Amino acid sequence: MIIGVPKEIKNNENRVGMTPSGVAEVVKQGHQVYIQHTAGINSGFPDEAYLSVGAQVLPTIEDVYATADMIVKVKEPIAPEYHLIRKGQLLFTYFHFASDKELTLAMIDNKSICLAYETVEKEDHSLPLLIPMSEVAGRMSIQEGARFLEKPQGGKGILLGGVPGVKPAKVLILGGGIVGSNAAQMAAGMGADVTVADINLSRLRYLSETLPKNVKTLYASELRIKKELPDVDLVIGSVLIPGDKAPHLITRNMLAMMQSGTVLVDVAIDQGGCFETSHPTTHSAPTYVIDGIVHYAVANIPGAVPYTSTLALTNVTLPYVIALANKGWKKACKDDPALALGLNVVEGKVVYKVVADVFDLKYENINL
Numbered sequence: 001m002i003i004g005v006p007k008e009i010k011n012n013e014n015r016v017g018m019t020p021s022g023v024a025e026v027v028k029q030g031h032q033v034y035i036q037h038t039a040g041i042n043s044g045f046p047d048e049a050y051l052s053v054g055a056q057v058l059p060t061i062e063d064v065y066a067t068a069d070m071i072v073k074v075k076e077p078i079a080p081e082y083h084l085i086r087k088g089q090l091l092f093t094y095f096h097f098a099s100d101k102e103l104t105l106a107m108i109d110n111k112s113i114c115l116a117y118e119t120v121e122k123e124d125h126s127l128p129l130l131i132p133m134s135e136v137a138g139r140m141s142i143q144e145g146a147r148f149l150e151k152p153q154g155g156k157g158i159l160l161g162g163v164p165g166v167k168p169a170k171v172l173i174l175g176g177g178i179v180g181s182n183a184a185q186m187a188a189g190m191g192a193d194v195t196v197a198d199i200n201l202s203r204l205r206y207l208s209e210t211l212p213k214n215v216k217t218l219y220a221s222e223l224r225i226k227k228e229l230p231d232v233d234l235v236i237g238s239v240l241i242p243g244d245k246a247p248h249l250i251t252r253n254m255l256a257m258m259q260s261g262t263v264l265v266d267v268a269i270d271q272g273g274c275f276e277t278s279h280p281t282t283h284s285a286p287t288y289v290i291d292g293i294v295h296y297a298v299a300n301i302p303g304a305v306p307y308t309s310t311l312a313l314t315n316v317t318l319p320y321v322i323a324l325a326n327k328g329w330k331k332a333c334k335d336d337p338a339l340a341l342g343l344n345v346v347e348g349k350v351v352y353k354v355v356a357d358v359f360d361l362k363y364e365n366i367n368l
Contacts, residue, residue: 001325001328002034003026003032004033004065006065013074013075014043015075015306015309018317019043019311020052020055022321027055032056035057035064036058036061065084065086069089069090074313076093082106082110086110087111087112087347090112090113090329091113093116098243098244098354114344115344116342116343132312135178135312137179144265145296146190154289170232174236174239175197176200180236181196181207189212199219225250231259237249237274239274241271246268246274247274250264252291255277262293270299280299281295343366346364
């Protein structure tokens with residue numbers, strides 16, 4: 001199979017779809033890999049590193065899309081890429097369709113095969129291709145939240161961990177999954193007063209037993225969340241419903257309950273965001289202020305640490321890339337039910353029910 005790895009063109013997206021070591025493993029299997037010129041440079045991988053393991057370098061993104069049977073990338077295609085995607089071409093990347101109708105309709109129109117990292121799901125309901133980026137995003141959410149709590153950045157001017165004689169900042173984390181637990185670990189390590197809220201009691205018990213003692217757990221009812229808001233300093237939104245839009249856990253009216261300079265970090269923005277007032281931002285303009293509350297809603301948080309993120313992503317995607325290349329997408333998905341759940345749009349048909357329901361589109365059962 002011919003595999004193409006284009007350079008990411010989303011704002012400040014510095015990751016790349018495959019590392020040179022990942023490419024080396026694919027080439028060993030007898031496949032051809034074409035990398036766009038400088039695609040890996042911002043992740044620390046120059047063209048020479050890919051050439052040395054048997055890849056070929058193409059000068060433009062148009063060349064990569066025109067040559068490849070399968071495109072392996074990081075973020076969803078954006079408008080300038082839509083017309084480059086061919087009928088029957090396999091795209092293996094993050095899509096987050098439920099938050100982007102324009103993207104969904106574009107992929108239906110071009111009749112490509114869209115296999116989304118974020119909905120590949122194992123029997124235990126774990127999301128193997130989302131986990132490493134959730135780990136990165138969870139840890140970075142605290143790093144970024146601490147930065148924007150600084151007064152020059154618009155925050156309250158509070159040091160997350162405090163100092164002897166001065167209380168630490170209060171951090172509320174909405175969602176106790178991979179993002180939430182990693183955020184809690186990072187915030188606790190910095191000395192903050194941390195509360196993790198979730199509706200899954202067994203998950204809360206697990207977190208209570210495994211996280212440091214400066215992390216408390218809370219059942220996430222609306223009333224209890226409201227009681228936390230008046231003296232909270234940093235809120236991390238990390239609720240995920242696989243493939244679906246995130247619920248709005250903090251409404252516009254609830255902003256008035258918080259003190260000016262409080263920071264909201266919406267890690268769920270890829271799936272529409274879990275704050276009503278969220279809209280996607282970029283690394284070059286990461287925040288905006290509504291009613292005195294600082295909102296951080298960068299849609300590709302791990303793109304700020306591309307070396308770490310690219311290595312972590314390739315670690316988990318590589319076995320699936322090899323299976324798809326060796327078997328073709330139909331047999332690979334038939335052999336692996338987890339991979340089959342990654343299929344969202346196939347040759348003009350929506351085959352992931354949640355996406356169809358969100359946009360009131362016709363759903364087609366891929367198994368039929």
